[in-house]
Amino acid sequence: xxxxxxxxxxxxxxxxxxxxxxxxxxxxxxxxxxxxxxxxxxxxxxxxxxxxxxxxxxxxxxxxxxxxxxxxxxxxxxxxxxxxxxxxxxxxxxxxxxxxxxxxxxxxxxxxxxxxxxxxxxxxxxxxxxxxxxxxxxxxxxxxxxxxxxxxxxxxxxxxxxxxxxxxxxxxxxxxxxxxxxxxxxxxxxxxxxxxxxxxxxxxxxxxxxxxxxxxxxxxxxxxxxxxxxxxxxxxxxxxxxxxxxxxxxxxxxxxxxxxxxxxxxxxxxxxxxxxxxxxxxxxxxxxxxxxxxxxxxxxxxxxxxxxxxxxxxxxxxxxxxxxxxxxxxxxxxxxxxxxxxxxxxxxxxxxxxxxxxxxxxxxxxxxxxxxxxxxxxxxxxxxxxxxxxxxxxxxxxxxxxxxxxxxxxxxxxxxxxxxxxxxxxxxxxxxxxxxxxxxxxxxxxxxxxxxxxxxxxx
Amino acid sequence: xxxxxxxxxxxxxxxxxxxxxxxxxxxxxxxxxxxxxxxxxxxxxxxxxxxxxxxxxxxxxxxxxxxxxxxxxxxxxxxxxxxxxxxxxxxxxxxxxxxxxxxxxxxxxxxxxxxxxxxxxxxxxxxxxxxxxxxxxxxxxxxxxxxxxxxxxxxxxxxxxxxxxxxxxxxxxxxxxxxxxxxxxxxxxxxxxxxxxxxxxxxxxxxxxxxxxxxxxxxxxxxxxxxxxxxxxxxxxxxxxxxxxxxxxxxxxxxxxxxxxxxxxxxxxxxxxxxxxxxxxxxxxxxxxxxxxxxxxxxxxxxxxxxxxxxxxxxxxxxxxxxxxxxxxxxxxxxxxxxxxxxxxxxxxxxxxxxxxxxxxxxxxxxxxxxxxxxxxxxxxxxxxxxxxxxxxxxxxxxxxxxxxxxxxxxxxxxxxxxxxxxxxxxxxxxxxxxxxxxxxxxxxxxxxxxxxxxxxxx
Numbered sequence: 001x002x003x004x005x006x007x008x009x010x011x012x013x014x015x016x017x018x019x020x021x022x023x024x025x026x027x028x029x030x031x032x033x034x035x036x037x038x039x040x041x042x043x044x045x046x047x048x049x050x051x052x053x054x055x056x057x058x059x060x061x062x063x064x065x066x067x068x069x070x071x072x073x074x075x076x077x078x079x080x081x082x083x084x085x086x087x088x089x090x091x092x093x094x095x096x097x098x099x100x101x102x103x104x105x106x107x108x109x110x111x112x113x114x115x116x117x118x119x120x121x122x123x124x125x126x127x128x129x130x131x132x133x134x135x136x137x138x139x140x141x142x143x144x145x146x147x148x149x150x151x152x153x154x155x156x157x158x159x160x161x162x163x164x165x166x167x168x169x170x171x172x173x174x175x176x177x178x179x180x181x182x183x184x185x186x187x188x189x190x191x192x193x194x195x196x197x198x199x200x201x202x203x204x205x206x207x208x209x210x211x212x213x214x215x216x217x218x219x220x221x222x223x224x225x226x227x228x229x230x231x232x233x234x235x236x237x238x239x240x241x242x243x244x245x246x247x248x249x250x251x252x253x254x255x256x257x258x259x260x261x262x263x264x265x266x267x268x269x270x271x272x273x274x275x276x277x278x279x280x281x282x283x284x285x286x287x288x289x290x291x292x293x294x295x296x297x298x299x300x301x302x303x304x305x306x307x308x309x310x311x312x313x314x315x316x317x318x319x320x321x322x323x324x325x326x327x328x329x330x331x332x333x334x335x336x337x338x339x340x341x342x343x344x345x346x347x348x349x350x351x352x353x354x355x356x357x358x359x360x361x362x363x364x365x366x367x368x369x370x371x372x373x374x375x376x377x378x379x380x381x382x383x384x385x386x387x388x389x390x391x392x393x394x395x396x397x398x399x400x401x402x403x404x405x406x407x408x409x410x411x412x413x414x415x416x417x418x419x420x421x422x423x424x425x426x427x428x429x430x431x432x433x434x435x436x437x438x439x440x441x442x443x444x445x446x447x448x449x450x451x452x453x454x455x456x457x458x459x
Numbered sequence: 460x461x462x463x464x465x466x467x468x469x470x471x472x473x474x475x476x477x478x479x480x481x482x483x484x485x486x487x488x489x490x491x492x493x494x495x496x497x498x499x500x501x502x503x504x505x506x507x508x509x510x511x512x513x514x515x516x517x518x519x520x521x522x523x524x525x526x527x528x529x530x531x532x533x534x535x536x537x538x539x540x541x542x543x544x545x546x547x548x549x550x551x552x553x554x555x556x557x558x559x560x561x562x563x564x565x566x567x568x569x570x571x572x573x574x575x576x577x578x579x580x581x582x583x584x585x586x587x588x589x590x591x592x593x594x595x596x597x598x599x600x601x602x603x604x605x606x607x608x609x610x611x612x613x614x615x616x617x618x619x620x621x622x623x624x625x626x627x628x629x630x631x632x633x634x635x636x637x638x639x640x641x642x643x644x645x646x647x648x649x650x651x652x653x654x655x656x657x658x659x660x661x662x663x664x665x666x667x668x669x670x671x672x673x674x675x676x677x678x679x680x681x682x683x684x685x686x687x688x689x690x691x692x693x694x695x696x697x698x699x700x701x702x703x704x705x706x707x708x709x710x711x712x713x714x715x716x717x718x719x720x721x722x723x724x725x726x727x728x729x730x731x732x733x734x735x736x737x738x739x740x741x742x743x744x745x746x747x748x749x750x751x752x753x754x755x756x757x758x759x760x761x762x763x764x765x766x767x768x769x770x771x772x773x774x775x776x777x778x779x780x781x782x783x784x785x786x787x788x789x790x791x792x793x794x795x796x797x798x799x800x801x802x803x804x805x806x807x808x809x810x811x812x813x814x815x816x817x818x819x820x821x822x823x824x825x826x827x828x829x830x831x832x833x834x835x836x837x838x839x840x841x842x843x844x845x846x847x848x849x850x851x852x853x854x855x856x857x858x859x860x861x862x863x864x865x866x867x868x869x870x871x872x873x874x875x876x877x878x879x880x881x882x883x884x885x886x887x888x889x890x891x892x893x894x895x896x897x898x899x900x901x902x903x904x905x906x907x908x909x910x911x912x913x914x915x916x917x918x
Contacts, residue, residue, distance in 0.1 A: 100694065100805030101834075123698070145643050156641060158650075159618065172892045180801045182615060182835050182873035184604050184654050185888050186915060187897045191617075191650040195643050212700045235559065239582070241671045241742055282745070283700055283752075289744035342639045346559030375560075376641050414641035429644050433631045437903070438646045444899035456645060 004060070005040040008084070011052045016043040016090075027067060027085045031132075032075040032421055038065070038085035045090045047165060047173060047204040054202065055171030057084055057450050064169065065452050066202045068109055068140030071132040073338055074419025076144065076197045080454040088139055091204060094118055103162060103179055104208045108139025112146075115208075125213040127154035130415070131326070139203045145195035147415040149246040149279075152373030154211075158194045165205035166193060169446035179207055192441070197417050199452045200445040214281035217245065218291040219309040221318045222298035223272040227251065227352040230274035233301035234345065234372055237278075240293040246279035247373035248322055251352070254329070254367040258321050261328035267321050269304045276372070277322055322369070329367060329380055335391075337381040337398055341405040342414030345375035354404040355379060361400075362393040376414040402428050418456045426457065463519070464499040467543070470511045475502040475549075486526060486544045490591075491534040491880055497524070497544035504549045506624060506632060506663040513661065514630030516543055516909050523628065524911050525657045527568055527599030530591040532797055533878025535603065535656045539913040547598055550663060553577055562621060562638055563667045567598025571605075574667075584672040586613035589874070590785070598662045604654035606874045608705040608738075611832030613670075617653045624664035625652060628905035638666055651900070656876050658911045659904040673740035676704065677750040678768040680777045681757035682731040686710065686811040689733035692760035693804065693831055696737075699752040705738035706832035707781055710811070713788070713826040717780050720787035726780050728763045735831070736781055784828060788839055791824060794850075796840040796857055800864045801873030804834035813863040814838060820859075821852040835873040861887050877915045885916065 001019035009017050018024075018041045029035025044050045057064040063083025070077050079085050091107035094115060098104070099122055106115060112133040116126050129148035130136055136146070142164070147156040163177025177183055177190035193201055224230040230249055237244065252273045259267050268275055276298070280290040291308065298306050309315035329336060343351045352368065359366050370377035379401060381394045402412045402425050412429050413422060426435060439457060442449070460478035468476050477483075478499045488494025503509045516523040522542025529536050538544050550566035553574060557563070558581055565574060571592040575585050588607035589595055595605070601623070606615040622636025636642055636649035652660055683689040689708055696703065711732045718726050727734055735757070739749035750767065757765050768774035788795060802810045811827065818825050829836035838860060840853045861871045861884050871888050872881060885894060898916060901908070 098803070098805075101803040102697070103803070145647075147641055151641065155618070158647075159614070168892075168896065172896075174893045174896055175890065176893060178870060179803045179868045180835075180870050180873065181804075181833050182606055182610065182801050182830075183870040184872050184874060184876045185870050186877065186885065186894070187659075187900055188604075188617075188650060188654055189893070189896065189900075191647060191653075192900075194650075195647050200646075212697055212702075215700055238561070238671055241674055243671075283748050285748035286742060286745040289742050293742075342641050344557070344560040344562070344638045345640075346557075371641075374640050376639075409638045411637060411639050411642040411644050413643050414639065415643060417643045418645065426645065431634065433627075434633045434635060434648070435645070437627065437631075437633055437648065440903035441646055441648075441651075441900065444896070444903045 001040055007056060008040065008042055008053065011056065012042055012044045012049050016045070027087060028079055030070045030072045030075060030077045032073055032078065032419065034075060034421070035078055036080050036082070038079045039082045041085045041087060043087050043090055047167065050086065050167045050202055050204055051171045051173050053084065053086060054167050054169055058170050058448060061448055061450060063453050064450050066198045068137040068143070069135055071136040072140065072144060072419060073416040074421040076417055076419040076455060078420065080420050086202065097122060099124065101179060102210045104210055106138055106206050106208065108203045108206060109137045111135070111137055112141055119210055120213055123213050124210040126160065126208060126210055128157045128160060138206055142194055142203060142206055143196065143198045144417045147371065147376065149248050149371055151371060152247050153243050153245045158191065160209045161190055161194050161206060162209050163190055163207040164193060164203050166201035166203050168201050169451040177207065181209060195417070197419065197452065197455055199442060199455050216284050216287050217279055217281035218287050219315045219318050220278045220291065220294055221307045222276045222278065222303040223268045223305045224274045224276070224301070224303055225271055227274045228349045229302045230276050231348050231372065233276060233298045233303065236300055237294055237297035240297055242280065242290045242293045242297070244278050244294065244373065245281040246277060247371065248277040248369070249372035250275045250321060250325065250369045251367060253365070254325055254369050255321065257328040257332055257367055258324050261324060261331050272304065275321065277318060325369060329382070332365060333382050333384045335383040335385055337383065337394055339379045339401065340376065340413055340415040341379055341401065341410060342374065342376040343405060343408045343410035345373060347408045347410070348372055348375055348377065350408055351377055351405065354401070358397045358400055362397040364394060364397055374414065375410070420454050423456060423458050460499055466515060467499065467501055467512065470515065471501055471503050471508050475504070486546060487538055489529045489531045489534060489536045491532055491537065491878065493534060493537070493880070495537055495539050495541070497538045498541045500544045500546060502546050502549055506626065509545065509626045509661055509663055510630045510632050512543065512545060513626050513628055517629050517907060520907055520909060522912050523909050525661045527596040527602070528594055530595040531599065531603060531878060532875040533880040535876055535878040535914060537879065539879050545661065556581060556583070558583065560638060561669045563669055565597055565665050565667065567662045567665060568596045570594065570596055571600055578669055579672055582672050583669040585619065585667060585669055587616045587619060597665055601653055601662060601665055602655065602657045603876045606830065606835065608707050608830055610830060611706050612702050612704045617650065619668045620649055620653050620665060621668050622649055622666040623652060623662050625660035625662050627660050628910040636666065640668060654876070656878065656911070656914055658901060658914050675743050675746050676738055676740035677746050678774045678777050679737045679750065679753055680766045681735045681737065681762040682727045682764045683733045683735070683760070683762055684730055686733045687808045688761045689735050690807050690831065692735060692757045692762065695759055696753055696756035699756055701739065701749045701752045703737050703753065703832065704740040705736060706830065707736040707828070708831035709734045709780060709784065709828045710826060712824070713784055713828050714780065716787040716791055716826055717783050720783060720790050731763065734780065736777060788826060788841070792841050792843045794842040794844055796842065796853055798838045798860065799835065799872055799874040800838055800860065800869060801833065801835040802864060802867045802869035804832060806867045806869070807831055807834055807836065809867055810836060810864065813860070817856045817859060821856045823849070823853060823856055833873065834869070879913050882915060882917050
């Protein structure tokens with residue numbers, strides 16, 4: 001360990017400061033797989049220790065990078081300029097589940113799925129369900145404003161954050177929001193911290209809104225000859241006043257990948273270009289009414305097949321294609337440029353037309369799936385290991401994708417954030433004035449730019 | 460008109476600059492009824508004109524106060540330091556209602572009720588429904604993050620704002636968010652502007668999320684012997700997985716006031732301490748199921764009477780008590796300290812116990828009503844005109860109310876904001892560190908403090 005980091009031992013104790021090679025590298029990478037080693041890793045146990053570390057980093061102008069589950073796709077937890085990685089892994093307790101007030105108070109490193117299980121045991125529900133929910137943590141979900149399939153009905157993480165305790169880069173401890181669902185006292189710093197990618201403050205406590213757990217659900221699968229037909233089904237079911245709890249689209253290329261991986265001939269009728277997974281939930285009377293309307297909407301839009309799960313086993317079977325997707329795509333090639341673009345939902349067919357054009361123009365394999373009710377589609381540009389020309393074409397296609405999405409009145413990221421991976425593209429979506437304003441906000445929190453430097457903004 | 464304001468004529472034309480005594484006073488007051496005259500009132504017609512006015516005010520260090528409907532309760536639109544009042548009344552068009560993408564694009568001065576009517580005509584729904592919806596405007600609703608009865612099920616204004624165009628106090632024009640429901644690109648400036656009370660930027664265009672209009676609804680009224688019983692009914696119906704679209708509580712003192720005003724003996728069974736107005740909406744099957752569960756929950760909690768509207772006329776009759784409330788309270792005395800405190804919902808009985816204590820201790824009349832599902836209660840401290848001792852006691856009770864609410868883990872404002880009326884109490888709820896951070900955010904937008912000065916913060 002460099003001598004300059006020795007004072008950290010006094011702040012958190014020798015057991016909680018690590019600078020061995022393996023730890024520095026392990027805590028220097030996330031799911032983006034483009035890591036940079038930390039100089040040192042600290043594992044504080046309390047808010048006060050975190051405040052002391054922040055003050056020390058502030059005084060010594062040392063980069064400080066907070067880290068939760070390390071599951072981000074854009075490098076948000078990577079210490080691109082070295083310095084201190086502050087792992088929140090010891091702050092992992094559910095402090096309170098308040099049934100009367102429908103809220104939970106948690107430390108940042110509670111695994112999202114564990115919180116869901118805990119609240120469901122008492123009849124409550126925490127809806128946000130990023131694909132990573134068994135490995136990602138609430139603090140990271142809040143920092144990235146995580147979404148997931150249920151966002152169409154239930155909203156994203158932002159809608160469930162009532163308040164936080166946070167340590168500023170200056171070492172001050174602030175508490176924003178609270179245990180009430182309405183609060184208009186001063187600026188909404190809570191909502192500003194949600195989605196700020198660990199660049200404004202370190203979350204040390206989070207108050208989350210819960211809702212009653214929907215008692216029953218129904219799962220349906222419908223297949224279509226075109227993405228346009230599938231989107232037409234979505235439009236029809238919204239017109240029929242149905243609000244599905246999940247509304248997932250899987251394209252033909254993804255279906256082929258899963259069929260290959262599972263070594264089955266096909267998962268859907270021949271000629272399927274789009275598969276919709278639909279779930280409705282709520283009171284039994286509502287679920288029956290909505291499921292019937294979903295079937296009708298899919299029929300009217302020209303569905304080639306509609307399946308409805310009769311029990312939990314059939315439900316799992318319907319979701320299998322979605323669950324096996326990630327591993328199936330890895331069989332094509334382990335490297336993918338994994339994007340999470342979003343467009344106004346009626347423009348999803350135009351987004352698929354754009355992707356088709358990119359496939360042809362750049363000779364690329366680009367399977368797509370996603371949350372079609374939100375217009376939020378995961379576009380996976382596959383790159384074979386060692387194929388440098390393909391990697392080059394993929395990079396050109398990536399920029400063309402982002403430009404096309406912005407032209408469709410969309411956004412280059414609906415779930416993963418900017419981190420450092422997408423920082424070069426920020427200017428495609430935001431004007432210089434808006435970026436300048438955001439940098440002034442950053443300065444208001446972090447005058448010396450020590451907290452998670454090199455993220456969101458290029459400079 | 461003072462000479463120094465003459466350059467404004469060049470920016471917006473002579474017809475749109477006014478400095479006559481009547482206009483200066485009319486545009487210097489809002490529903491708080493503690494006005495201060497503007498030096499001059501400008502009525503720009505475009506975003507570019509607004510940017511030019513902001514630049515001029517910035518360069519000349521002149522206070523600039525944006526104004527929408529002028530219906531705020533905390534003086535948010537009052538030019539407490541004089542200067543320029545910028546009325547947005549000419550920016551009053553609905554620019555777009557996009558049925559396919561479930562959104563609307565509006566200028567800030569569209570009356571909220573007019574927007575609701577327009578979207579309902581095409582089968583859509585804009586849920587936020589502040590009591591002022593026939594006179595307040597969307598821009599003001601966004602600036603104050605307006606709530607209303609439907610917030611329990613549908614959320615407040617914040618949940619419907621997807622993006623804005625805004626003019627910064629420096630005259631720069633920024634566009635934040637957009638037409639997509641998920642967006643994690645950079646900091647969420649949109650959400651920071653919601654509820655910022657016209658102190659950070661002037662909204663010139665707003666993109667709002669819409670939802671499909673619920674096809675049917677049912678309205679119920681239940682009466683209880685105590686507030687505790689009424690809150691018990693709310694807890695029971697939440698446990699029964701019902702999510703009412705309205706969940707309004709009216710206390711016994713309010714009922715007496717309405718009965719007096721309408722000159723009827725009583726509106727509810729003798730001994731009624733709390734009346735609940737409940738509405739459920741959605742698909743017909745859901746509404747039938749939820750209404751039955753609401754009745755059962757109220758019965759189980761000891762309701763003394765439960766009424767259910769069979770048609771629109773009966774529905775209007777049930778809502779009459781709520782509708783006549785404001786005028787009825789004015790008959791007691793035209794002066795009221797009209798507060799909108801909020802506590803965690805299970806603590807509403809403790810809030811009422813606190814109010815009872817204040818009534819006794821300070822010999823005051825304090826009728827209460829509000830959005831009990833959100834724990835958001837309107838506490839009206841009545842003050843007879845000319846009774847200076849009562850006014851003094853009311854001020855002491857007001858501070859005791861705010862202190863008590865904070866002790867109950869609540870917030871001093873759930874709907875009306877801080878403005879200048881509540882600025883002296885900000886420190887009861889927020890720490891010096893949090894207030895200092897908020898002031899740095901203000902500086903990041905408004906380095907010379909020209910935009911709506913004297914609001915939120917005391918200095």
